[in-house]
Amino acid sequence: MVDALGVAVVGFGWMGRVHTQAYARVRHHYPRLALRPELVAVAEEVPGRAEEAADRFGFATATRDWREVAADPRVQAVSIAAPNFLHREIAVAMARAGKHIWIEKPVGLSLDDARAVARAVAEAGVQGTVGFNYRNAPAVEAARDLIAAGEIGTVTHVRVRLFSDYAAHPESALTWRYERERGGSGVLGDLASHGADLARFLLGDIASLTADTAIFLPERARPTGATAGHSRAAGGTPGPVENEDYVSCLLRFASGARGVLEACRVSVGEQNNYGFEVHGTTGAVFWDFRRMNELGVSRGTGYQDQPVSTVYVGPGHGEFGAFQPGAANAMGYDDLKVVEAYRFLRSVAEGVPHGATLPDAVRGAAVLDAMARSALSGAWVTPEVPA
Numbered sequence: 327m328v329d330a331l332g333v334a335v336v337g338f339g340w341m342g343r344v345h346t347q348a349y350a351r352v353r354h355h356y357p358r359l360a361l362r363p364e365l366v367a368v369a370e371e372v373p374g375r376a377e378e379a380a381d382r383f384g385f386a387t388a389t390r391d392w393r394e395v396a397a398d399p400r401v402q403a404v405s406i407a408a409p410n411f412l413h414r415e416i417a418v419a420m421a422r423a424g425k426h427i428w429i430e431k432p433v434g435l436s437l438d439d440a441r442a443v444a445r446a447v448a449e450a451g452v453q454g455t456v457g458f459n460y461r462n463a464p465a466v467e468a469a470r471d472l473i474a475a476g477e478i479g480t481v482t483h484v485r486v487r488l489f490s491d492y493a494a495h496p497e498s499a500l501t502w503r504y505e506r507e508r509g510g511s512g513v514l515g516d517l518a519s520h521g522a523d524l525a526r527f528l529l530g531d532i533a534s535l536t537a538d539t540a541i542f543l544p545e546r547a548r549p550t551g552a553t554a555g556h557s558r559a560a561g562g563t564p565g566p567v568e569n570e571d572y573v574s575c576l577l578r579f580a581s582g583a584r585g586v587l588e589a590c591r592v593s594v595g596e597q598n599n600y601g602f603e604v605h606g607t608t609g610a611v612f613w614d615f616r617r618m619n620e621l622g623v624s625r626g627t628g629y630q631d632q633p634v635s636t637v638y639v640g641p642g643h644g645e646f647g648a649f650q651p652g653a654a655n656a657m658g659y660d661d662l663k664v665v666e667a668y669r670f671l672r673s674v675a676e677g678v679p680h681g682a683t684l685p686d687a688v689r690g691a692a693v694l695d696a697m698a699r700s701a702l703s704g705a706w707v708t709p710e711v712p713a
C-alpha cells in the first residue's frame with residue numbers, strides 16, 4: 327500500500343519547474359518508493375504564473391501567496407524554489423507548520439540564515455533536503471567511493487572549478503541575483519556553494535581557506551518585466567551589481583589535503599564547465615559535468631606515465647540503475663533532481679535523512695562565509711563549525 331503525500335512548490339521559475347517534473351517522474355524511476363507525491367499547491371508571485379503551472383502540471387491549487395500553502399493542511403511537503411532572500415522566512419514557516427522541506431541551495435543569504443532553517447527543521451522534527459544536485463551524479467558518487475577505498479592512494483590535492491557564462495552578456499538583467507538584499511552573495515552562493523559541497527562530499531571538511539573575489543561587470547540594466555532564470559534586459563535603467571562575479575580560493579582540508587576552488591559566472595566561452603580533479607599519491611580521478619556519466623581514472627603502481635582510463639558509469643554506480651539499463655546511456659541534469667526527489671521522499675517515508683541535509687547546507691554556508699571574510703581581510707580563515 328502506497329500512501330499519498332501532498333506536496334507544494336513555492337517559486338515557479340527554473341527550479342520550481344524542475345522540482346515539479348521530478349515529483350511527477352519519481353515513481354517512474356522508483357516504483358518501490360513508499361510515498362506517492364500529489365501536486366496539491368503551487369505558489370508564485372508573478373501574476374498568472376502559478377495558474378499556468380497548475381494547468382500544465384496538474385497542481386490542485388494555485389496562489390500568489392506562499393502563506394496559504396503554509397496554512398494548507400493538505401500540504402505535507404514543500405519545495406522551496408524562490409529567490410534566496412525568501413528561503414529563511416518560507417522554510418522556517420513551513421517547518422513550523424509541520425511540513426517537510428526540499429529547499430534549494432544556498433539556503434538563504436548567509437550562514438545565519440542556513441543555521442536558522444536547520445534549527446527550525448530540527449525543532450519541528452521534519453525532514454529537510456537541500457538542492458546540492460551534483461553530488462547525486464552516479465559518477466560523483468563513484469569518485470567518492472573510489473577515493474574512500476584508497477584507490478588513488480592518499481589524497482594530496484583537488485581542483486574544483488565552476489565556470490559559466492550565464493551572466494556574461496552585458497544585457498543580462500539586473501535580477502535578484504545581483505543584489506545583496508535579495509541574492510546575498512553572487513557567484514559564491516550561486517556556483518561556489520555547489521563546489522564547496524562537492525569538495526566536502528569528496529574529501530571531508532575544510533579546515534581553513536583564503537579567497538579572492540572580483541566584480542567584472544559592475545553595472546547591468548534593471549528588468550523591465552517579470553524575469554525567470556537568466557533573463558536579458560535591454561533598455562532598462564542601469565544599476566550596480568552588488569555581489570561578486572568571480573572567486574578563487576585556496577583550501578586546506580582537515581585531512582591535510584590541499585585544494586583550489588575557482589568559480590565565475592561571467593566566463594565567456596564556458597557553458598557549465600563544472601568539475602573536479604582529485605589527485606592522490608598513486609592515482610587521480612577526474613569529473614566534468616558536461617560529460618556527466620564519465621570518470622577519468624588513473625590508478626596503479628606506475629606513478630609516472632600512468633595511463634588514464636575513461637570509465638562510463640553504469641547500473642552498479644549510485645542511482646544510475648534507476649534510469650538506464652547499461653553504461654553509457656546518458657543521464658541528464660533533470661535526472662539528478664529526480665534522484666534528489668527520491669532521497670527527499672524516502673527521508674520522509676523512513677523518518678531518517680538520505681542525501682544532502684540542512685547540516686550539509688550549514689557547513690557549506692560556513693565555507694562560503696569564510697571565503698567572503700577572507701576576501702575582505704586577505705587572511706587565511708577557518709570556517710565556523712556549526713553549534
Ligand SMILES: NC(=O)c1ccc[n+]([C@@H]2O[C@H](COP(=O)([O-])OP(=O)(O)OC[C@H]3O[C@@H](n4cnc5c(N)ncnc54)[C@H](O)[C@@H]3O)[C@@H](O)[C@H]2O)c1
Binds near residue numbers: 342408412431516
Ligand atoms: N540546484 C541548482 O542547480 C540550482 C540551479 C538554479 C537555481 N538554484 C536555486 O534555486 C532558487 C531559484 O532559482 P531559479 O533559477 O529557479 O530562479 P528564478 O528567478 O527562475 O525563479 C524564482 C521564482 O520565484 C518567484 N518568486 C519570487 N518571489 C516569490 C514569492 N514571494 N512567492 C512565490 N514565488 C516567488 C519568481 O517570480 C520566480 O518565478 C535559488 O535559490 C537558486 O540559488 C539552484
